[in-house]
Amino acid sequence: MTQWERFLDTFFKWDVIVQYLPAIGRGFVVTCELAVLVVICGISLGLILALIRSYQIKIINFFIICLVDILRSLPPLVLILLFYFGLPNVGLNFSGFMVVILVLSFVLGAFAEEIFWAGITSIHKGQWEASRSTGLGYSQTLVYVILPQAIRMTIPPLTNRTIAITKNTALGMVVGVGEILNQATIAQSFSSNASPLMMGAIAYVLLFVPIVYLGRRIETRFAWKKN
Amino acid sequence: MEQIIQQFFNIGIMIEAMPIVWRGLGMTLMLSAAVIPLGLMGGLGVALLGDSRFALVRFLVIIYVDFFRAIPPLVLLIFIHTGLPFAGIRMSPFTSVCLAFLLNNSAYYGEVYRAGIESIGKGQTEAARSTGLSRFQTMIYVILPQAVRNVLPDLISNTIEVVKLTSLASVVALPELLYSSDMARSISYNASPIVMAAIIYLIILWPSVRILSRFEQKLATS
Numbered sequence: 001m002t003q004w005e006r007f008l009d010t011f012f013k014w015d016v017i018v019q020y021l022p023a024i025g026r027g028f029v030v031t032c033e034l035a036v037l038v039v040i041c042g043i044s045l046g047l048i049l050a051l052i053r054s055y056q057i058k059i060i061n062f063f064i065i066c067l068v069d070i071l072r073s074l075p076p077l078v079l080i081l082l083f084y085f086g087l088p089n090v091g092l093n094f095s096g097f098m099v100v101i102l103v104l105s106f107v108l109g110a111f112a113e114e115i116f117w118a119g120i121t122s123i124h125k126g127q128w129e130a131s132r133s134t135g136l137g138y139s140q141t142l143v144y145v146i147l148p149q150a151i152r153m154t155i156p157p158l159t160n161r162t163i164a165i166t167k168n169t170a171l172g173m174v175v176g177v178g179e180i181l182n183q184a185t186i187a188q189s190f191s192s193n194a195s196p197l198m199m200g201a202i203a204y205v206l207l208f209v210p211i212v213y214l215g216r217r218i219e220t221r222f223a224w225k226k227n
Numbered sequence: 228m229e230q231i232i233q234q235f236f237n238i239g240i241m242i243e244a245m246p247i248v249w250r251g252l253g254m255t256l257m258l259s260a261a262v263i264p265l266g267l268m269g270g271l272g273v274a275l276l277g278d279s280r281f282a283l284v285r286f287l288v289i290i291y292v293d294f295f296r297a298i299p300p301l302v303l304l305i306f307i308h309t310g311l312p313f314a315g316i317r318m319s320p321f322t323s324v325c326l327a328f329l330l331n332n333s334a335y336y337g338e339v340y341r342a343g344i345e346s347i348g349k350g351q352t353e354a355a356r357s358t359g360l361s362r363f364q365t366m367i368y369v370i371l372p373q374a375v376r377n378v379l380p381d382l383i384s385n386t387i388e389v390v391k392l393t394s395l396a397s398v399v400a401l402p403e404l405l406y407s408s409d410m411a412r413s414i415s416y417n418a419s420p421i422v423m424a425a426i427i428y429l430i431i432l433w434p435s436v437r438i439l440s441r442f443e444q445k446l447a448t449s
Contacts, residue, residue: 086418
């Protein structure tokens with residue numbers, strides 16, 4: 001067997017690929033579900049926290065800042081293990097799927113809050129004053145005047161962060177969620193062949209390369225402009 | 228409440244787990260000391276190649292960066308650690324982690340440097356070149372020092388992410404902070420060791436996160 005044939009036999013063995021394609025496909029669906037749920041929950045959470053923070057209530061802001069800082073300092077895997085193995089002991093039973101969604105949504109929410117907040121504070125004070133003087137209330141000013149401008153500036157950093165955190169769905173493997181990586185490693189150990197893992201890697205590339213590319217486009221289009 | 232303290236903040240178990248968690252911390256610090264410089268240098272290489280004169284090289288760099296930004300680092304690590312042995316390439320867990328991190332982080336750091344280099348006006352290059360500096364000298368002595376200053380917050384933020392990422396090494400049984408404390412958890416049937424690890428991560432990373440937050444807010448309001 002030549003080197004090349006050996007390489008193909010190890011990473012692209014046709015029988016193995018055909019046999020485990022359905023499993024990887026199922027994993028692909030689970031990863032997509034996780035990703036969509038995390039993105040929706042995380043970004044909404046971040047936006048809500050940033051809005052609450054803009055009301056400048058001292059005690060609430062203190063809690064938000066602490067929560068955000070803690071979530072930004074801890075590796076997501078630590079939180080996943082803590083939730084998955086710790087919570088059942090106090091009577092809270094979550095499936096691995098739920099734990100991954102909870103933890104990643106919290107983490108994305110924390111980063112998104114910080115990004116939205118930076119966007120809100122970057123809007124010039126004159127905008128607030130002008131819109132308040134036309135008779136809009138505080139909340140109206142926030143929603144109709146400040147946010148539309150702030151969100152535009154937050155899109156590039158937010159896309160990058162969202163991609164990075166969504167990729168963490170692979171951590172679901174550690175708590176037995178049947179996503180791509182988990183299916184691929186199981187298939188690898190059954191078939192004693194690296195092809196399933198290669199398929200898994202390709203599945204991730206198929207899923208994320210378009211998003212990374214889109215992120216790059218968005219970044220150049222909405223480039224963070226300084227006034 | 229008592230149950231929560233018993234399960235998550237059990238001082239007795241924490242003290243018992245202390246030596247093993249402490250060794251884990253040592254490994255995490257060693258790992259960080261290895262992968263951060265590797266990533267910083269790899270990223271610099273990627274950024275310099277991305278600024279190459281040859282369109283083909285630039286194109287390949289974009290493919291490299293997008294590819295490694297699309298692959299979750301855990302997938303890369305598992306591929307290197309459990310996939311490559313099938314092809315006869317065997318590495319220790321530590322080397323696997325270093326290699327995976329080098330590939331992944333150089334793409335991320337490369338993007339950060341690139342943003343910095345792009346933030347420097349063309350006039351700088353032209354002025355430096357016209358004084359007789361070569362392309363390479365211009366990059367090293369004129370562009371990079373300014374570029375790095377401009378993207379310092381992003382470099383710090385990325386480095387924090389790298390330190391957090393070292394926790395992935397637990398999946399390939401490298402006895403770093405998370406692996407050690409998870410082992411202590413499985414022996415004691417109690418989540419306190421992991422809480423202890425979380426507190427240690429907080430102590431290491433919170434100051435940098437706070438400084439970074441200040442930095443970003445200042446930039447946004449300036």
